[in-house]
Amino acid sequence: MEKVLEYLKKNNKRFIAELCEYVRFPSVSAQPKHRKDLKNCADWLTRHCRQIGLHTRLCPTAGNSILVARTRKPSRTSSKKGKSSKPHYLVYGHYDVQPAEPFDLWDSPPFEPSLRGTALFARGASDNKGQHLAHLNAVEAYLKTGTELPCDLTFVIEGEEEVGSRNLTDFLADHRKDLQCDGVVISDTGLIGPRHPTLTHALRGICALEVKLTGPSRDLHSGIFGGSVGNPAMALCQLLAQLRDKDGRIAIPGFYRDVAPLSAAERKHLARHPFNETAYRKFLGVAQLEGERGYTPIEQRSARPTLEINGLTSGYQGEGSKTIIPSWASAKLTMRLVPNQTPERIAKLVTAHLRKLCPRSVRIEVQEGHGGEPYFVSPDGIRLQAGLRALKTAFGHDPVLMREGGSIPIVNDFKKTLGADTLLLGLALPDDNAHSPNEKFDLGIFAKGMTMSAYLWRELAAIA
Amino acid sequence: MEKVLEYLKKNNKRFIAELCEYVRFPSVSAQPKHRKDLKNCADWLTRHCRQIGLHTRLCPTAGNSILVARTRKPSRTSSKKGKSSKPHYLVYGHYDVQPAEPFDLWDSPPFEPSLRGTALFARGASDNKGQHLAHLNAVEAYLKTGTELPCDLTFVIEGEEEVGSRNLTDFLADHRKDLQCDGVVISDTGLIGPRHPTLTHALRGICALEVKLTGPSRDLHSGIFGGSVGNPAMALCQLLAQLRDKDGRIAIPGFYRDVAPLSAAERKHLARHPFNETAYRKFLGVAQLEGERGYTPIEQRSARPTLEINGLTSGYQGEGSKTIIPSWASAKLTMRLVPNQTPERIAKLVTAHLRKLCPRSVRIEVQEGHGGEPYFVSPDGIRLQAGLRALKTAFGHDPVLMREGGSIPIVNDFKKTLGADTLLLGLALPDDNAHSPNEKFDLGIFAKGMTMSAYLWRELAAIA
Numbered sequence: 025m026e027k028v029l030e031y032l033k034k035n036n037k038r039f040i041a042e043l044c045e046y047v048r049f050p051s052v053s054a055q056p057k058h059r060k061d062l063k064n065c066a067d068w069l070t071r072h073c074r075q076i077g078l079h080t081r082l083c084p085t086a087g088n089s090i091l092v093a094r095t096r097k098p099s100r101t102s103s104k105k106g107k108s109s110k111p112h113y114l115v116y117g118h119y120d121v122q123p124a125e126p127f128d129l130w131d132s133p134p135f136e137p138s139l140r141g142t143a144l145f146a147r148g149a150s151d152n153k154g155q156h157l158a159h160l161n162a163v164e165a166y167l168k169t170g171t172e173l174p175c176d177l178t179f180v181i182e183g184e185e186e187v188g189s190r191n192l193t194d195f196l197a198d199h200r201k202d203l204q205c206d207g208v209v210i211s212d213t214g215l216i217g218p219r220h221p222t223l224t225h226a227l228r229g230i231c232a233l234e235v236k237l238t239g240p241s242r243d244l245h246s247g248i249f250g251g252s253v254g255n256p257a258m259a260l261c262q263l264l265a266q267l268r269d270k271d272g273r274i275a276i277p278g279f280y281r282d283v284a285p286l287s288a289a290e291r292k293h294l295a296r297h298p299f300n301e302t303a304y305r306k307f308l309g310v311a312q313l314e315g316e317r318g319y320t321p322i323e324q325r326s327a328r329p330t331l332e333i334n335g336l337t338s339g340y341q342g343e344g345s346k347t348i349i350p351s352w353a354s355a356k357l358t359m360r361l362v363p364n365q366t367p368e369r370i371a372k373l374v375t376a377h378l379r380k381l382c383p384r385s386v387r388i389e390v391q392e393g394h395g396g397e398p399y400f401v402s403p404d405g406i407r408l409q410a411g412l413r414a415l416k417t418a419f420g421h422d423p424v425l426m427r428e429g430g431s432i433p434i435v436n437d438f439k440k441t442l443g444a445d446t447l448l449l450g451l452a453l454p455d456d457n458a459h460s461p462n463e464k465f466d467l468g469i470f471a472k473g474m475t476m477s478a479y480l481w482r483e484l485a486a487i488a
Numbered sequence: 489m490e491k492v493l494e495y496l497k498k499n500n501k502r503f504i505a506e507l508c509e510y511v512r513f514p515s516v517s518a519q520p521k522h523r524k525d526l527k528n529c530a531d532w533l534t535r536h537c538r539q540i541g542l543h544t545r546l547c548p549t550a551g552n553s554i555l556v557a558r559t560r561k562p563s564r565t566s567s568k569k570g571k572s573s574k575p576h577y578l579v580y581g582h583y584d585v586q587p588a589e590p591f592d593l594w595d596s597p598p599f600e601p602s603l604r605g606t607a608l609f610a611r612g613a614s615d616n617k618g619q620h621l622a623h624l625n626a627v628e629a630y631l632k633t634g635t636e637l638p639c640d641l642t643f644v645i646e647g648e649e650e651v652g653s654r655n656l657t658d659f660l661a662d663h664r665k666d667l668q669c670d671g672v673v674i675s676d677t678g679l680i681g682p683r684h685p686t687l688t689h690a691l692r693g694i695c696a697l698e699v700k701l702t703g704p705s706r707d708l709h710s711g712i713f714g715g716s717v718g719n720p721a722m723a724l725c726q727l728l729a730q731l732r733d734k735d736g737r738i739a740i741p742g743f744y745r746d747v748a749p750l751s752a753a754e755r756k757h758l759a760r761h762p763f764n765e766t767a768y769r770k771f772l773g774v775a776q777l778e779g780e781r782g783y784t785p786i787e788q789r790s791a792r793p794t795l796e797i798n799g800l801t802s803g804y805q806g807e808g809s810k811t812i813i814p815s816w817a818s819a820k821l822t823m824r825l826v827p828n829q830t831p832e833r834i835a836k837l838v839t840a841h842l843r844k845l846c847p848r849s850v851r852i853e854v855q856e857g858h859g860g861e862p863y864f865v866s867p868d869g870i871r872l873q874a875g876l877r878a879l880k881t882a883f884g885h886d887p888v889l890m891r892e893g894g895s896i897p898i899v900n901d902f903k904k905t906l907g908a909d910t911l912l913l914g915l916a917l918p919d920d921n922a923h924s925p926n927e928k929f930d931l932g933i934f935a936k937g938m939t940m941s942a943y944l945w946r947e948l949a950a951i952a
Binding site for chain 1: 692694696698703704705706708709710711712713714715716717718719721722724725726728729730732768772773774775776777778779780785786788789790792793794796797798799800801802803804805808809810811812813814817819820822824847848849850851857858892893894895
């Protein structure tokens with residue numbers, strides 16, 4: 025291990041230079057004009073993985089190619105002979121980036137890396153190029169120093185994460201056998217701060233619905249008809265208003281039935297997270313927070329289910345006024361789910377309740393949107409504990425366990441297709457500006473991420 | 489009178505031909521490309537009024553000209569000598585029309601009059617060219633038969649009614665002295681049916697507001713932050729939902745304080761109006777009506793105040809879903825007012841109540857829009873009774889008194905500027921399609937309208 029750490033230290037400058045090279049590719053998957061840049065970026069990454077000494081293949085898909093790079097040559101036969109005795113882990117990352125617009129809000133051009141203070145500013149530096157490069161650097165250190173890697177590793181680095189990973193699910197299904205593994209490691213989440221290395225062990229699920237109420241067959245003159253006919257916009261407001269009670273709880277029968285209660289231990293752990301309410305309010309721009317009574321904001325936004333209105337549309341939206349009773353009104357809703365809620369059951373419950381509450385003066389349509397399961401790994405799990413030990417050793421601070429309020433659909437894909445749990449060891453600081461102008465990646469965290477990765481494989485091998 | 493009626497009968501074909509000429513002008517005030525057509529139309533009308541024998545002036549304004557045509561030469565001096573002993577009435581109308589789009593929904597071209605059955609189909613036939621032409625024809629009959637007109641009449645026919653009569657108020661103020669009168673007559677409303685000649689004696693007022701709730705300083709990720717921060721769209725729904733109770737009453741303290749109760753006599757009269765609920769539901773396209781408990785649909789839509797949401801806007805409105813907590817949500821509201829409510833007081837009440845109910849997690853802004861007083865003439869008034877007698881004689885049926893749910897701002901202008909009440913003697917049938925494709929005007933009603941006008945001046949002179 026000495027040699028590995030020594031190598032990482034000695035080559036730090038080169039690693040930064042390589043990260044600079046890597047972020048120069050404007051690999052924006054959302055914009056067709058960057059198709060070529062994505063290809064060039066993938067080619068660069070392929071060459072880089074080969075130089076390290078990985079068995080690397082760039083696999084074409086219907087969209088952008090997926091890179092697969094292995095520490096161990098894939099066996100051609102299914103005989104036991106060819107099998108390794110080491111545990112096998114997948115490291116996932118993505119080489120595509122978010123659009124950089126609006127360019128004028130950047131202090132330096134998004135695709136010309138700029139070192140300021142301890143951070144490298146560039147689109148993709150933190151999300152996600154710097155983060156998976158940390159893992160690749162750790163592996164390089166093992167390979168180049170002749171130190172035996174305690175695990176077999178397969179890097180799966182795709183080019184369509186920012187546009188919904190549309191070809192990854194099929195790819196995983198097609199390569200199910202080759203990618204069979206003991207677990208997945210992803211560094212694509214956040215850490216609370218340099219003194220709070222973070223392991224994310226839970227993600228919320230999601231359930232999207234659209235509800236539309238239709239009243240009269242066309243917009244009506246509100247003078248001539250107003251008062252004698254139901255107004256779909258008012259009906260919608262009255263319908264949605266009933267979905268949330270005064271305590272901030274979702275007032276839908278059965279909504280909380282499957283919710284796994286937060287353990288006293290976890291609540292205690294979450295209460296130790298650094299959190300400044302004033303700063304949080306200021307960051308959001310609100311005078312007062314609002315949430316489910318009896319839970320802290322951290323719990324509310326990560327460990328409790330929600331129902332949010334994402335959009336409202338009805339009637340006239342232009343300048344001034346138009347005196348109509350709108351023919352229809354609609355709302356987009358998403359529910360965030362926690363273990364053990366399922367999007368199917370929640371969609372059913374919410375739909376049934378909306379239909380039940382809807383007055384007869386309007387017609388209701390509920391359209392189901394996308395759904396995603398919540399994700400949860402027990403904090404007691406041995407792999408998770410191994411991850412925590414690696415974090416502690418690398419950062420020199422007690423790591424914290426975090427639940428993420430959002431969803432990362434690929435984590436469910438890995439679980440469903442490969443049966444593997446995921447360790448989410450994020451290296452992005454809260455102010456790294458992922459998806460925003462002036463994205464940056466802290467180079468101190470970059471170095472600690474490599475060390476963490478180096479320790480991680482030892483820890484994970486030790487429990488096998 | 490014999491001679492007058494005889495003249496109207498004998499010249500009926502020519503009157504129809506003249507109406508055809510008149511509606512051929514595409515005098516669409518909302519569309520700048522028709523500016524020339526409006527001028528040509530006003531010129532035609534000026535020539536027509538002069539041919540009848542009226543003292544006619546086409547008065548330029550900042551917009552389209554206003555035609556003033558008098559049966560009596562205006563006196564140059566203010567001496568008593570020049571004054572008439574006859575009562576003086578104003579007849580208002582407008583020569584501009586609504587846009588005819590969408591053209592493809594018309595069965596015949598909108599500006600090529602087409603006679604089908606007993607109706608003339610053309611844009612403007614009913615709203616309002618045919619209706620004020622009926623009055624002009626009656627006056628022509630008096631003048632051309634040498635029959636003494638029992639009243640002095642001044643026609644004021646403008647070209648901007650469909651775009652808000654923006655130059656009429658100033659015009660009335662500038663000509664206050666010349667236009668001093670005993671009353672105003674307008675045929676620009678509806679009649680319930682050929683067997684139910686109708687006098688509209690009340691109009692609802694209006695008060696428009698826009699309410700906007702702002703939460704976080706930008707749209708937030710509903711996964712990362714959802715649950716810990718107030719959602720302005722939900723706050724708006726909960727706010728607006730509280731404005732209307734289960735009985736369909738507006739739940740704003742003081743809202744009904746100034747409402748003049750409906751008299752038993754008027755309710756009895758309104759109950760005799762022909763009304764078929766099934767047909768009304770079918771016409772509106774709703775499965776069930778909804779309104780203030782304890783009132784009939786006719787009362788609800790004309791004699792009771794309302795609060796309507798005219799539009800809702802918040803967050804994402806495109807295809808699919810966007811998982812955000814919207815930064816803001818807004819609603820357009822209009823209240824319809826009845827005597828003796830005032831738009832100023834209602835705006836104050838509603839605003840104060842909204843502010844009081846608004847949760848502290850969002851910021852509220854209320855913007856006041858336009859307002860208009862309700863209008864009411866007592867059914868016992870002698871001029872109104874004279875109008876009813878003229879209707880009965882001309883149509884051969886007992887006339888009905890109606891309240892109109894909408895507003896006609898010019899009626900308040902006449903009251904405010906000239907101190908004159910208005911007799912609303914509408915000649916449009918419910919299926920005349922004003923403002924819609926296939927507008928038509930019933931030629932039987934056209935003829936009866938002329939007769940009614942002929943009798944009206946006699947009835948009005950008799951009470952003076």
